[in-house]
Amino acid sequence: MGGDHAPEIVVAGAAIAQRRFPDVHFLMFGDERRIGRLIDAEAGLRAATTVRHTELAVSADDRPSVALRQGRNTSMQLSINAVRDGDAAGVVSAGNTGALMAMSKVSIKTLPGIDRPAIAAFFPTLVGESVMLDLGANVECDVHNLVQFAMLGAAFARSVLGLERPTVGLVNVGAEEAKGREPVKQAAAILREGSPYFGFHGFVEGNDIANGTVDVFVVDGFTGNITLKSIEGTVKLYTEYLRQTFKSSLTTRLAFLLARRAFKKMRARLDPRRYNGATFLGLNGIVVKSHGGTDAFGFANAIGVAVDMTANGFNDILTRELASFAAEQPTKARAAVS
Amino acid sequence: MGGDHAPEIVVAGAAIAQRRFPDVHFLMFGDERRIGRLIDAEAGLRAATTVRHTELAVSADDRPSVALRQGRNTSMQLSINAVRDGDAAGVVSAGNTGALMAMSKVSIKTLPGIDRPAIAAFFPTLVGESVMLDLGANVECDVHNLVQFAMLGAAFARSVLGLERPTVGLVNVGAEEAKGREPVKQAAAILREGSPYFGFHGFVEGNDIANGTVDVFVVDGFTGNITLKSIEGTVKLYTEYLRQTFKSSLTTRLAFLLARRAFKKMRARLDPRRYNGATFLGLNGIVVKSHGGTDAFGFANAIGVAVDMTANGFNDILTRELASFAAEQPTKARAAVS
Numbered sequence: 001m002g003g004d005h006a007p008e009i010v011v012a013g014a015a016i017a018q019r020r021f022p023d024v025h026f027l028m029f030g031d032e033r034r035i036g037r038l039i040d041a042e043a044g045l046r047a048a049t050t051v052r053h054t055e056l057a058v059s060a061d062d063r064p065s066v067a068l069r070q071g072r073n074t075s076m077q078l079s080i081n082a083v084r085d086g087d088a089a090g091v092v093s094a095g096n097t098g099a100l101m102a103m104s105k106v107s108i109k110t111l112p113g114i115d116r117p118a119i120a121a122f123f124p125t126l127v128g129e130s131v132m133l134d135l136g137a138n139v140e141c142d143v144h145n146l147v148q149f150a151m152l153g154a155a156f157a158r159s160v161l162g163l164e165r166p167t168v169g170l171v172n173v174g175a176e177e178a179k180g181r182e183p184v185k186q187a188a189a190i191l192r193e194g195s196p197y198f199g200f201h202g203f204v205e206g207n208d209i210a211n212g213t214v215d216v217f218v219v220d221g222f223t224g225n226i227t228l229k230s231i232e233g234t235v236k237l238y239t240e241y242l243r244q245t246f247k248s249s250l251t252t253r254l255a256f257l258l259a260r261r262a263f264k265k266m267r268a269r270l271d272p273r274r275y276n277g278a279t280f281l282g283l284n285g286i287v288v289k290s291h292g293g294t295d296a297f298g299f300a301n302a303i304g305v306a307v308d309m310t311a312n313g314f315n316d317i318l319t320r321e322l323a324s325f326a327a328e329q330p331t332k333a334r335a336a337v338s
Numbered sequence: 339m340g341g342d343h344a345p346e347i348v349v350a351g352a353a354i355a356q357r358r359f360p361d362v363h364f365l366m367f368g369d370e371r372r373i374g375r376l377i378d379a380e381a382g383l384r385a386a387t388t389v390r391h392t393e394l395a396v397s398a399d400d401r402p403s404v405a406l407r408q409g410r411n412t413s414m415q416l417s418i419n420a421v422r423d424g425d426a427a428g429v430v431s432a433g434n435t436g437a438l439m440a441m442s443k444v445s446i447k448t449l450p451g452i453d454r455p456a457i458a459a460f461f462p463t464l465v466g467e468s469v470m471l472d473l474g475a476n477v478e479c480d481v482h483n484l485v486q487f488a489m490l491g492a493a494f495a496r497s498v499l500g501l502e503r504p505t506v507g508l509v510n511v512g513a514e515e516a517k518g519r520e521p522v523k524q525a526a527a528i529l530r531e532g533s534p535y536f537g538f539h540g541f542v543e544g545n546d547i548a549n550g551t552v553d554v555f556v557v558d559g560f561t562g563n564i565t566l567k568s569i570e571g572t573v574k575l576y577t578e579y580l581r582q583t584f585k586s587s588l589t590t591r592l593a594f595l596l597a598r599r600a601f602k603k604m605r606a607r608l609d610p611r612r613y614n615g616a617t618f619l620g621l622n623g624i625v626v627k628s629h630g631g632t633d634a635f636g637f638a639n640a641i642g643v644a645v646d647m648t649a650n651g652f653n654d655i656l657t658r659e660l661a662s663f664a665a666e667q668p669t670k671a672r673a674a675v676s
Contacts (some may be wrong), residue, residue, distance in 0.1 A: 063516070124575070125575070126574075126575055126578060136511050139511060139517075139518060139519050140519065171564055172564075173474050173477060173559070173560055173563040173564065178401070179477075180477060180560070181477050181478065181560055205563075205564070205567050206563065206564040206565065206566065206567025206568035206569075206570070206571060207567040207568065207570055207571035207574070208571070209568050209571055209572075210568070210571030210572050210574060210575035211571060211574075211575075219564070221511070222511055222518070222519055222561065223560065223561045223564055223565075225511040225543075225544065226509055226510075226511065226543070226544040226557070226561055226565055227544065227561075227564055227565055227568045228544065229543050229544025229545040230544035230545065230547055230548070230565045230568055230569055230572075231544075231568055231569070231572045232544070232545055233544060233545035233546070233547055233548030233549060234547075234548050234568075234569045234572040234573060234576075235572060235576065236464075236545070236548060236549075237462070237463070237464055237548035237549075238572075238573065238576045238608065240464060241604050241607060241608065242580075242604065244604075245597065245600045245601060245603070245604040246597070246600075248600050248603075249600065251596050251597065251600075252596065252597045252600045254593075254596055255592075255593040255594070255596035255597035256593070256597075258589050258590065258592055258593035258596070259583065259584070259589065259590045259593035259594075262583045262584075262586045262587065262590045263583060265583070265586075266579050266580065266582075266583040269579060270576070270579065
C-alpha cells in the first residue's frame with residue numbers, strides 16, 4: 001500500500017516480475033478489495049499470489065518512531081513480520097523509507113557484527129554499474145559503520161553483480177592519506193589491512209562515481225543521500241537541455257527524428273527506473289525499498305533485486321564473511337581508533 | 339605559475355580578459371623570462387601588465403602547511419601579499435588550492451565576524467545559475483560556519499548575479515525540520531529568524547541544486563566537494579553516452595551533422611570552463627581559484643569573477659552586512675546552540 005501510486009503500480013509491477021521470474025510467489029499485504037480487483041485484471045497473477053488483508057497502512061508523512069509504535073497491523077509491519085517468520089524470503093516496499101528501516105531493524109534485526117544497516121543502490125558508470133552506500137539511513141557514521149558498509153557493499157556487489165572480488169573505495173575530498181574527515185581516515189587505516197572478500201582501492205572522489213573507478217563506493221548517509229540526489233538532478237537537467245536543443249529549430253527536430261531510436265536506447269541506460277530498488281543491507285533478512293514515485297516497470301526491477309539476492313543466498317554468504325572478519329580483525333579494528 | 343598549463347594559459351587568459359575588460363591592469367608574478375615572451379606574443383597585453391619576477395613557485399603536491407612555512411618568496415605568496423598591501427584588487431590563481439587558502443588566511447586574514455573562509459562557485463541550473471558553498475575548504479563545519487556561509491553566499495550572489503535579495507537553502511537529507519545533522523538543524527533555527535539581506539528558504543535536497551530551487555546552496559565542505567565532483571562526473575558520463583549514441587549508426591551521424599550547431603550551444607551551457615573561478619569568500623580581499631586543468635578561456639572567466647567582485651565593491655558591502663548582523667543577532671545565535 002506504500003508509495004505515490006499504490007496499490008496499482010505494485011500489483012502491475014508484480015505482474016511484470018511474475019513473467020520474468022515464473023517461480024516467485026507473492027504475499028501481498030493490504031486492502032483485499034482494492035488489491036483483489038487489480039490482481040484479477042493481470043493474466044496469471046492470481047495463481048501466484050496470496051493476499052493478506054489489512055486496512056491499515058503507514059503513510060508517507062508518518063514519523064518512523066510513530067509508525068513503529070502505532071503501526072503494528074499496517075501492511076508494512078505485517079510484510080516485514082512475514083520475513084522475520086520465514087513466510088517470505090524478502091520484502092519489497094515503495095512506502096515510507098524511515099518507517100521501513102525502523103520497523104525492519106526492530107522486527108528482523110541486524111546481522112551479528114553489524115551496528116547499523118545501510119541503504120545501497122546501483123549506479124550507471126562509464127564502464128558498467130557500481131554500488132554506493134549508505135544513501136541516507138545514517139546521517140552520522142563512525143569508523144566502524146564505514147568499515148561494516150565496505151563489507152556489506154562488497155557482499156552485495158558479489159551477489160548481485162556476480163563479481164568475485166569487488167573493489168571498494170572510501171568517498172573523500174581527495175586521494176591523499178592526510179585528507180578528509182577523521183572517521184573516513186580511520187576506516188581507511190583498517191581497510192588497508194586487507195580482506196579476502198574485496199580489494200580496498202583507497203580514497204575516491206565524487207567524479208569517480210560516474211567513472212566507475214571502483215565497484216563499491218562507501219560514504220556516510222548524509223553525503224551519500226545528497227550525492228545520489230545531485231546526480232539524479234544533473235541527469236534531469238542534462239535531459240531537459242537535450243530536449244530544448246532538439247526543439248530549437250526545424251533542422252534539430254529532423255535530427256531528433258533520425259536519431260530517435262538511438263536516443264531511446266541511451267535514455268534507457270540512464271533511466272532511474274532501471275536502477276530502482278535500494279537495498280537495506282545488514283539486516284537479518286532481505287528488504288528492498290522502491291522509489292515512492294516509480295511505475296510498474298520500476299517496481300518490477302525492485303522485485304528483481306530481492307529475487308537476485310534470495311537466489312544468490314546473499315544473507316548466508318554475508319553472515320559467514322562477517323563471522324570470519326570478526327574472528328580476524330577485532331583487535332586491529334579497535335587499535336586503529338584508540 | 340600555478341596549474342597544469344602555466345604560465346601559458348595564464349598569460350593567454352589574461353589576454354582574453356584584457357579584451358573584455360580594457361581597464362584592468364595585470365600584476366603577474368613568476369619567471370620573467372618565460373612570462374615576458376608569452377606577454378609579447380599577445381597584442382596589447384604588455385602595456386596592461388607589470389611582471390614581478392620570482393623563480394620560486396608552489397607546486398601542486400606541496401602540503402599547505404609546508405608551502406606556508408617555506409613559500410615566502412613564491413609567486414603565489416607574493417601575489418597574495420600584493421592584495422594585502424593594496425597593490426592589487428584581487429588575486430587569481432590556478433595553483434594548489436590548499437596552499438592558496440592557507441596563505442590567504444594568514445596574509446589577507448578573514449573579515450570580522452567570519453571564523454573560516456569558504457570556497458564558492460556557480461552552477462548551471464534549470465532556471466539559470468546558483469551559487470554553492472563550501473566546496474571543500476572546511477571538511478567539518480559547525481553551526482556558526484554554516485550561518486556565516488549563508489551570509490557570504492548571499493552577498494556573493496547579490497554582487498555577481500545582481501540579485502537584490504537572493505534566496506538561501508541549507509542542503510540536507512530531507513525538507514522536514516527534524517531531519518539531518520545537528521549543525522544543519524541548528525543553523526536553520528538561526529537563519530529562520532530572518533535577514534534583511536536574503537530570504538531563507540529552509541532545507542533543500544541534492545536534486546534542488548540542478549533545479550535551481552534557491553540562489554545560494556549552503557553545505558559543509560566535505561559534502562559540497564563530493565557533490566560538486568559528482569555533478570561534474572555525471573555531466574561527463576552523460577556527454578560520453580551522447581557521443582556514443584551519435585556514433586552508433588550512419589543515421590545518427592547524419593542527425594549529429596544536422597544538429598551540430600545546436601549541440602555546440604547546449605554543451606556551452608554545461609561547459610565547466612564557463613563556471614571556472616571558485617571564490618574564497620570571507621577573506622579581507624578577493625581571491626579566486628581557477629581549476630588547475632583549465633585553458634585560457636576558462637582562466638579568463640576566473641579573472642572575470644575577480645573583476646566583477648571588485649567592480650561591485652563586494653567586500654565593502656559584505657563588511658557592512660556582517661557588522662549589522664553582528665549587532666543584531668549574537669544573542670539569538672548563541673541561544674540557539676546552547
